[in-house]
Amino acid sequence: MTPSPDLIDDAPDASSSDSTGAPLPSATLGGEQKRSLEQLALLLFITVPFLALVAAVPLAWGWGVSWLDLGLMxxxxxxxxxxxxxxxxxxxTHGSxxxxxxxxxxxxxAGSMAVEGPLVRWVADHRKHHKFSDAEGDxxxxxxxxxxxxxxxxxxxxAHIAWMFDExxxxxxxxxPDLVNDPAIRAISRQFIFWTMLSLALPALIGGxxxxxxxxxxxxxxxxxLVRVALLHHVTWSINSICHAVGKRPFKSRDKSGNVWWLAVLSCGExxxxxxxxxxxxxxxxVMRGQVDSSARLIRWFEQLGWAHDVRWPSKERIASRRKPQAADAA
Structure with a gap:
């Protein structure tokens, strides 16, 4: 089970090692610190798809877009x-x-093909976000x-973009540590560039x-x-920015996270x-009536197929215990 971020304390960082005591290789290509080459690659992966997204509207207006291209996107x-x-x-991240x-x-x-960075780095950043959510250290x-x-x-x-370039x-x-110590997951994380290239090449190959x-x-x-990656980038980053600035807050949390309904379908329920x-x-x-969450639906199917188990589905009592008093009264 993936450890909950709530269980991660402020003890000094521990180095990971294998069964022989030898240090494990970094789970990402550049290690803990983003080097200049990684910064350049990050800038490239952000700006090129974004420029394509900006160009998409006039190009679609002038040349049109085929059903094949829409289907691939x-x-x-x-x-x-x-x-x-x-x-x-x-x-x-959360072991749901x-x-x-x-x-x-x-x-x-599949997550690596979203072109949002190496798996282990993504998870580590997000667990830290939950530990210090909207406070110093987030x-x-x-x-x-x-x-x-x-x-x-x-x-x-x-919150939307600039934090990714922070040293x-x-x-x-x-x-x-659970992911760093898993050889297969560590390998997939280190192979991020390969999964990125595959993700970008497949639509072109299929289209051709x-x-x-x-x-x-x-x-x-x-x-x-290009357009697909840019759109997914900005929807995902909007969870960091928009969903921590605006939205309804019917549940008790120690931060300013909010529900933003118009992002639900594009963010797969996030x-x-x-x-x-x-x-x-x-x-x-x-969890409330009418709240579309396609990710939860797929997890349910995985469970029914026997691929997933010990799913942490929220009970009515669990949901009720996390409601703010005024929200519970309104319901």
Whole structure:
């Protein structure tokens, strides 16, 4: 079971080692600190897809977009999105369920194809976020600079993108020792560049083969790779920024996490963020009537197929215990 971030204390960082006592290799290519090459790669992975996203509207207006390209964009978007929400977040970070080994590996690969960074680093950062949520030590709180409007505007930019370029990094050995000590997961995390290249190449390959043309390969790459990655990036980052600045807060949490309904479908249920921070290990985030949570639905199917077990579904009593008094009265 993945340890809860609440159980991670402030003890000095412990170095990971194998059964012989030898230190384990870093779980990411650049280790704990982001080097200049990684910073350059990060800038490239952010700016190029974003420029494609900006160009998408005039290009679609002028040239149109084929059903094949739309299909590639939607399929790879939700493959990566669920890889992040179910895999990186609910499973690897919070241990919302247990998975058989093939599903564990599949979730690690699917999340890596979202192009949001190496698995172990992603999990370590997110566990640290929960430990210090919206307080000093949180890697990406929008309230970092204060509560005035100018400070919040600066904080939203920080929480959305800028924090990723910060040199101060989270200790993977301290916040994700379970993943660092798993050879298969450590290998997938270190192979992030490979999974990124595969994620970007597959839509182009499928588009080219389906149309038997280089133009089909180009448009498949443009819509299914670049535009898809940019859209998924900004939806995911909006959970860090928007969902910690606005939204309804019917549940008790020690931070400013909120539910933002209009992000629910695009975020695969992650934008029901207030419940998540009130009950981090819950396998379902959208627990109220009408709250769409496709990640929870897929976890249910995994459970029914026998691929997942010990799922932490929230009971009515558990949900009620986390409601604010006024919200419980209104219900």
């Amino acid at each position: 939607v399929f790879f978007y939700y493959l990566g999105c669920h890889g992040i929400t179910i895999g990186f977040h609910r499973y690897f 369920f247990k998975a058989k080994r093939p599903l564990r590996i599949a979730l690690a690969v 890697p990406h709180s929008p309230w970092r600079f204060g509560e005035t409007l100018p400070a919040l505007m600066k904080g939203l930019w920080w 101060e990094q989270t200790s993977q050995e301290k916040y994700a 083969l389906a149309t038997m043309s280089w133009w089909g390969a180009f448009t498949g790459f443009f819509w299914g790779s 934008s029901w963020h207030n419940l998540h921070h009130a009950d981090p290990t819950s396998a379902r985030h959208g």
